[in-house]
Amino acid sequence: MAVSSTSGASNTANTSTANIAGSSSIAGNFDQFLTLLTTQLKNQSPLDPLDTNQFTAQLVQFAGVEQQLRTNETLGSLLSLSAAGTATNAVGFIGAKITADGATTQLNDGNAEWQVNVPRAGTATITIKNASGSVVQTMTKSLVAGDQAYKWDGKTSTGQDAAEGEYTVTIDAKDVAGEIMTAKTQIGGIVDGVDFTGSIPTLKIGAIGVPIDKVKSVVRTN
Template sequence: MTVSNTSSSTGTGSATNVSGGGSAIANNFDQFLTLLTTQLKNQSPLDPLDTNQFTAQLVQFAGVEQQLKTNETLGSLLGLSAASTATNAVGFIGATITAEGTTARLKDGAASWKINAPRGGSATITIKNSTGSVVQTLTRNLDAGDQTYKWDGKTSTGVNAPEGDYTISIDAKDTTGQAMTAKTQISGVVDGVDFTSSIPMLKIGTISVPIDKVKTVVRGQ
């Protein structure tokens, strides 16, 4: 009975170490081999440790160690990838980019958006200021494909809107009256990069553009 109790206590200790010592597997795998050896030495002669059970434990320890090492490697690769992305983002400074977006800067009485319509038709265009208030609503014809909409900064009352950021929304229909989605793009010169979010944000004045939304990049000659 004494041997049996010793074996039970040893088994409990091994389970505790395995469940709570995950980091130790990667740092000192020999420690777990020692635990297995101790378990063998203290096993009951009347009820020896099953060979298959011993092999399964050994394989399990090896598998956990390999997984932890893999996680460490993946962490290192992600760190290198993030550093590379940051370096690439800084390279955009000074370049003129075109990117998916709806917010453009009104400056010197002009703001523009690139519009892509899948089919010809018409659209109701709504322009809002940075507080979300509607400053202009108008209708215009759309051609199939790419085109540019230029806003002269005039509000619905005919006054000049102050310089700032304005957002466009398009309610488009084709020639048969069916609704369709018109995509918008913005363009401008990148003058900074914001790294506070998970994806670097290219700055065009006060406008933030996720780096993965960039479509074209042009540098001045």
Template sequence: MAVSGTSGTSGTSNTNNTVSGATTGIANNFDQFLLLLTTQLKNQSPLDPLDTNQFTAQLVQFAGVEQQLKTNETLGSLLSLSAAGTATNAVGFIGAKITADGTTTRLIDGKAEWKVNMSSAGTANITIKDSKGNVVQTATKTLVAGDQTYSWDGTTSIGSKAPDGEYTITIDAKNVAGEAVTAKTQISGIVDGVDFTSSIPMLKIGSISVPIDKVKSVVRSE
């Protein structure tokens, strides 16, 4: 099992330091403003009093800015808690079998599967490529409308057996009228790690990365 990445924690720390520094600065300016205000009021000329409306407006403005910074600081804390919760949830996927949107899956012991959804029945030209982008198998299949499973036993176009690894499927489908139709694919596998180096935690199935928001189902064996 592997859990990598620390950028989420360091990024949160920098955000909190920035907000705290900004709050301290506005608090100091606010205190200086109050000191200046009271000093001017104590020393104003009775014959030419200062405009209190202007002071009041400035006081309200400073108070509004300070309140906004307090709100930003609170939101920063909430975001940190949310990120921590997401990380905890992502680690909980380790050891579970997931199904997710995707085109790349693993060939293990001569077996690879993709879940395919066709918007309508038709004929599909299927191309399978290895991790280097080399075409290893092509086939023409009739697919029904709706969900189905496409299985590959690892046999290449020249009749040899492909080694275990990651393979990507491409489906170019047309309906009975010859019109192009959409074929959506999903992959499944056991999560053996989590990568936190991107903004969205990536679940690892071998070297395959699956964004956590692309997961469609989770099954955990007892």
């Protein structure tokens, strides 16, 4: 009968332990761990006491969990501080002229510009499309080796003025020997806003968004 009573007490202790564990986090209050441990020791069966090795293993396990949870909290705080710092830095880009990898830029006041880089001199067929994907201009242009600017005056193939907005350039380049070569394009413009809705801030050039980690250069215009 005594054994049955002790077993009942053990069951009660287990229920109490579960309630305690569910009411608060171990990481939030280390005294809770001591309460759990004391309750376990008080209610263990005299006929089957807790093995010393098991007791030591529990101590190590609880301590490890406590340390890991606190480490996670610290890392979370550091990430928050880092995000705040990145946001502050992003705001500092407003008013600056930036360049970034890309093929889509804004046509404003009859002017759109891309930076182009090719490994060798040659010629290229340049195609410009509007935001809906329709071709508005196609032309052939000579290219020199290295970096150069390509400016578009906003005139369509029919000689009309294209509407202001987003336009994408495609460059099919060949060197003087007729070999196909890759033309890299970059866009540029004045940052007039910052979007914080994504995982990293996005700099805004009109309607064009440039992730801050894609920026290649920054120039202050004032």
